Amino acid sequence: MPNSSPYEKMLQECLRGELRVVNAGLPRSQKRLSALLLEEYPHVICSDGSTHFFKRRELEYLASMMNSDEQEALLLPMLIELGANQAEAAMICQTDVEEKVISTILKMPLTPEKGRITIYKPQLALLRKKLKTTTQYVFFPQNP
Amino acid sequence: MPQQLIKVRPTKIELVKLKRRLKLAQRVQKIVKDRLSILTMEFLQTARDTVEAKRKLVDAFAEAYKALSIATGYHGYIALEKELIATEADPKVVAGSRNIAGVRIPSFELRGNGKPLRGYNLVDTSSWLDHAAQLAEECLEATIEIAELQRSLELLGMEIKRTKRITNALEYMIIPGLQATIKYLDMKFEERDREEKGRLKRVKVLVARG
Numbered sequence A: 001m002p003n004s005s006p007y008e009k010m011l012q013e014c015l016r017g018e019l020r021v022v023n024a025g026l027p028r029s030q031k032r033l034s035a036l037l038l039e040e041y042p043h044v045i046c047s048d049g050s051t052h053f054f055k056r057r058e059l060e061y062l063a064s065m066m067n068s069d070e071q072e073a074l075l076l077p078m079l080i081e082l083g084a085n086q087a088e089a090a091m092i093c094q095t096d097v098e099e100k101v102i103s104t105i106l107k108m109p110l111t112p113e114k115g116r117i118t119i120y121k122p123q124l125a126l127l128r129k130k131l132k133t134t135t136q137y138v139f140f141p142q143n144p
Numbered sequence B: 001m002p003q004q005l006i007k008v009r010p011t012k013i014e015l016v017k018l019k020r021r022l023k024l025a026q027r028v029q030k031i032v033k034d035r036l037s038i039l040t041m042e043f044l045q046t047a048r049d050t051v052e053a054k055r056k057l058v059d060a061f062a063e064a065y066k067a068l069s070i071a072t073g074y075h076g077y078i079a080l081e082k083e084l085i086a087t088e089a090d091p092k093v094v095a096g097s098r099n100i101a102g103v104r105i106p107s108f109e110l111r112g113n114g115k116p117l118r119g120y121n122l123v124d125t126s127s128w129l130d131h132a133a134q135l136a137e138e139c140l141e142a143t144i145e146i147a148e149l150q151r152s153l154e155l156l157g158m159e160i161k162r163t164k165r166i167t168n169a170l171e172y173m174i175i176p177g178l179q180a181t182i183k184y185l186d187m188k189f190e191e192r193d194r195e196e197k198g199r200l201k202r203v204k205v206l207v208a209r210g
Helices: A005-022 A033-038 A056-064 A068-073 A096-106 A121-130 B012-075 B077-085 B127-209
Strands: A043-045 A051-053 A078-082 A088-092 A116-120 A135-139 B092-100 B103-111
Touching: A005 A135, A005 B012, A033 A056, A033 A068, A056 B103, A068 A096, A088 A096, A088 A121, A096 A116, A096 A121, A116 A121, A121 B012, A135 B012, B012 B077, B012 B092, B012 B127, B103 B127
Parallel strands: A078 A135
Antiparallel strands: A043 A051, A051 B092, A078 A088, A088 A116, B092 B103
């Protein structure tokens, strides 16, 4: 009779590996927009030790839509949470600035609920088109 | 296609283990599917951007050659070549990487060389040359953009292929196999219970007869 443990081990390893891979791009710590604008090569260090570069053009685009206080408050990269529902995602809002940024890009008023703004796939595509390097996905495993 | 049963001992402990394994497999499947959908979305977006960037590149080169021809016609080939020797500069391209759902994508950005002027003599040249130089800079920018997009497209495509294989294995092999085995074991235990009940009844009758 074959032993079941290698099989289970493989699945566990697969789950752990997938989680590690999908969340490898998460930053160890986020940086403020004002600080990134002063850096020559704006970047953050990811959880796997690699670097995530920001495009200066995007940073300048973000800076153009807010005042200096808001630039000080905005933490980058902004995190997009993918959870239970495949049709939608949630933008994690630590301050009001994220809400302003998303509302401006999507050209519609949005209200955060429990620190998150729910956006749908087409809106997510639009957001990612404009903010390729300044947003990052976060995957949350949930029970089926 | 009938699902292949996993060879396990028909015990309750194995059934519990199998159920746990199924739950785990479904969790893995959920994550992998989410990832696949995000990668596909990003791939399509990159493909659209690539088409747009290619069109921009072709247009930019066509315009640049046209402008350069006009400038050459205006100044003469020798005079233009003399001016252009002074414009030689090393463009600074900042190369980094970014991460999309676990895929490392290259990121290039063209930075100016820090000089406010292009290097040629402004007194001896005309605005035709300025225009040609400006268009040539646009060509360079478009080339760098297309390089980033094409590599991104390749990397995303490869990752989608790999993720799809995992999703298919989970969806059509692992999870159905686990479900079929759990069902088989459940039926086996029910059958065993029924046999046990029948046996008990018989024993009861025999005991009653004395």
